[in-house]
Amino acid sequence: MPERLLLTGNHAAAYGAMLSKAEVISAYPITPQTMIVELLSELTASGRMPAKFITVESEHSAMAACVGASSAGARAYTATSGQGLALMHEMLHWAVGARLPIVLTNVSRAMAPGWSIWCDQNDILSQRDVGWMMLFAESVQEAQDFIIWMYRVAEQVFLPGMVGMDAFILSHTAEPLIVHDQDAVDAYLPKFEPLYDLDPAQPRAYGGLVNRDHYFELRYKIYENMDRAGQLLVEAGEEFGDVLGHKYTPLEGYLLDDAEYVFVSAGAMTSNVRQAVRDMREKGIKAGLLRVIAFRPFPIDGIRSILAGRRKVAVLDRNMSAGHSGIFAEEIRSALLGQPDAPPVYGYIVGIGGRDVRVETAMDICDDVLVREEPEMALFVGVKGLPIGPLRKDASIRPLQPLEVMR
Amino acid sequence: MIELRIHGRGGQGAVVASKTLAQAAFQAGRYVQSYPDYGVERRGAPVVAFARIAEPGDDLFVRQDIREPHHLLILDSTLLDSANPLAGLRNGGWVVVNTSDPPDSLGIVPRFRVATVDASEIARRHQLGTAAQPVVNTAILGAFVRATSIVSLDDLLTAIDHEVPVKVEENRMAATEAFEQTQLEVTV
Numbered sequence: 001m002p003e004r005l006l007l008t009g010n011h012a013a014a015y016g017a018m019l020s021k022a023e024v025i026s027a028y029p030i031t032p033q034t035m036i037v038e039l040l041s042e043l044t045a046s047g048r049m050p051a052k053f054i055t056v057e058s059e060h061s062a063m064a065a066c067v068g069a070s071s072a073g074a075r076a077y078t079a080t081s082g083q084g085l086a087l088m089h090e091m092l093h094w095a096v097g098a099r100l101p102i103v104l105t106n107v108s109r110a111m112a113p114g115w116s117i118w119c120d121q122n123d124i125l126s127q128r129d130v131g132w133m134m135l136f137a138e139s140v141q142e143a144q145d146f147i148i149w150m151y152r153v154a155e156q157v158f159l160p161g162m163v164g165m166d167a168f169i170l171s172h173t174a175e176p177l178i179v180h181d182q183d184a185v186d187a188y189l190p191k192f193e194p195l196y197d198l199d200p201a202q203p204r205a206y207g208g209l210v211n212r213d214h215y216f217e218l219r220y221k222i223y224e225n226m227d228r229a230g231q232l233l234v235e236a237g238e239e240f241g242d243v244l245g246h247k248y249t250p251l252e253g254y255l256l257d258d259a260e261y262v263f264v265s266a267g268a269m270t271s272n273v274r275q276a277v278r279d280m281r282e283k284g285i286k287a288g289l290l291r292v293i294a295f296r297p298f299p300i301d302g303i304r305s306i307l308a309g310r311r312k313v314a315v316l317d318r319n320m321s322a323g324h325s326g327i328f329a330e331e332i333r334s335a336l337l338g339q340p341d342a343p344p345v346y347g348y349i350v351g352i353g354g355r356d357v358r359v360e361t362a363m364d365i366c367d368d369v370l371v372r373e374e375p376e377m378a379l380f381v382g383v384k385g386l387p388i389g390p391l392r393k394d395a396s397i398r399p400l401q402p403l404e405v406m407r
Numbered sequence: 408m409i410e411l412r413i414h415g416r417g418g419q420g421a422v423v424a425s426k427t428l429a430q431a432a433f434q435a436g437r438y439v440q441s442y443p444d445y446g447v448e449r450r451g452a453p454v455v456a457f458a459r460i461a462e463p464g465d466d467l468f469v470r471q472d473i474r475e476p477h478h479l480l481i482l483d484s485t486l487l488d489s490a491n492p493l494a495g496l497r498n499g500g501w502v503v504v505n506t507s508d509p510p511d512s513l514g515i516v517p518r519f520r521v522a523t524v525d526a527s528e529i530a531r532r533h534q535l536g537t538a539a540q541p542v543v544n545t546a547i548l549g550a551f552v553r554a555t556s557i558v559s560l561d562d563l564l565t566a567i568d569h570e571v572p573v574k575v576e577e578n579r580m581a582a583t584e585a586f587e588q589t590q591l592e593v594t595v
Contacts, residue, residue: 006429168442172442172443172445173440173441174426174439174441176438268470271469356471356472358471358472359469
């Protein structure tokens with residue numbers, strides 16, 4: 001029988017790794033690490049989780065150990081956060097190039113300096129182009145379930161995947177969690193069958209030099225499998241419903257049928273946007289919500305068909321690519337470009353460094369998007385002393401001193 | 408949806424109080440959230456924790472700061488003077504305070520309801536924490552349950568079994584005695 005427990009997102013992720021029967025967990029155990037691996041170390045030490053727990057001296061080494069474990073045919077898992085994911089970056093590439101279906105949880109923290117334990121999504125989105133699949137959880141339940149869903153797809157396409165969970169709002173908040181029955185998870189997620197073993201009796205070389213006549217094809221296949229993962233996420237999400245009781249999809253809509261104004265969100269703040277969309281409906285505004293769950297592969301076709309013909313689209317980005325726009329807004333504009341009936345996309349940047357994104361915040365954005373005539377790349381919401389709007393025009397930005405003066 | 412804020416000092420058990428109360432409501436079949444106000448946690452420094460409890464019919468849940476709680480739990484009455492714990496409290500809300508003083512002596516304005524209990528004395532008697540720094544969380548929860556009836560005493564005691572890591576029987580007795588000894592003052 002599934003168990004219902006009151007647990008934090010951190011502990012839910014640890015349960016997700018345990019239910020997935022991860023065989024090797026490698027982690028850096030100090031800041032910015034989370035309680036995910038604290039619980040996993042307890043579960044492995046007590047024997048409840050029959051896995052090898054390896055503590056290492058950095059996140060870079062944590063991923064290197066996962067690469068080794070996965071190469072040897074083990075299901076490997078790690079967790080990190082913020083700067084830790086950044087330090088892991090080089091080995092994230094290795095996991096992709098070596099085609100290893102490692103899964104990690106990233107607790108999304110704002111990047112330092114200034115140091116922060118609070119959430120925004122710039123840490124995980126900085127890994128956009130590495131070739132990892134990416135899912136964004138909204139609830140403690142999803143922080144657990146998406147790990148299982150991700151392994152199911154990762155091990156079919158031989159690509160790694162990361163699950164993003166917003167720091168504090170999910171990681172440190174206790175909510176009801178259904179811990180699935182282990183037999184049911186086993187039925188959903190069979191034992192990992194690696195393509196190749198690390199077997200001294202059958203020696204092979206891994207990660208060697210590749211000349212110009214092979215590298216492009218290797219990368220083409222990565223792209224091809226990432227593309228294929230889009231459909232597999234849909235299928236595996238349906239199977240999740242059949243076997244484990246809740247269907248997951250790469251995109252989720254709320255009150256979209258006749259919506260003229262669509263609000264796009266990802267991660268934990270979506271709960272507040274959903275409530276705001278309901279409040280907008282009560283005020284007679286034809287509003288709807290589109291939640292982006294899968295960021296890589298990006299569900300381009302779904303986004304095009306859902307957003308076509310809407311009057312306006314407002315994207316809430318808890319991240320920013322300075323010099324351009326919010327990153328989800330940028331991705332959605334790019335998906336819509338040149339499509340028939342493409343709506344204008346208004347980019348709103350919210351909640352940087354954990355600033356509270358409230359139901360009222362989404363209502364303020366609604367008020368703004370209803371009257372704003374021209375779409376903007378980046379509209380900032382909640383910067384102290386500034387109304388919702390693009391960068392201030394009269395900014396007294398202090399010019400750099402001439403070089404001689406600086407010396 | 409009922410929103411609660413708990414004020415205490417590092418070492419008094421405010422965070423466990425939030426989790427235990429949420430667990431009690433969760434056992435009673437309600438959707439809940441519990442979270443601490445994350446900061447630099449030191450023994451004796453002010454600590455804040457929060458809980459949300461769904462009411463029948465709530466089908467959407469928010470994930471945002473609690474700014475206007477329905478009720479407060481105050482684990483150390485000196486916080487009334489320094490930490491502005493009443494900020495944002497809704498009219499008619501309960502202020503449940505750990506103090507040996509009666510409710511009408513605290514100078515809390517009449518648009519709130521006040522309940523008091525000497526949780527420190529109860530905790531000391533059951534050797535919860537140390538004499539200098541008693542762990543008062545389970546006692547104050549007993550008083551909170553008495554004042555608000557948001558969960559039953561039985562649910563609270565079961566939640567204590569589940570959440571409190573040590574001296575479970577002593578904590579159950581502390582909660583029960585606090586429940587019985589709470590002084591209520593209704594001023595609205």
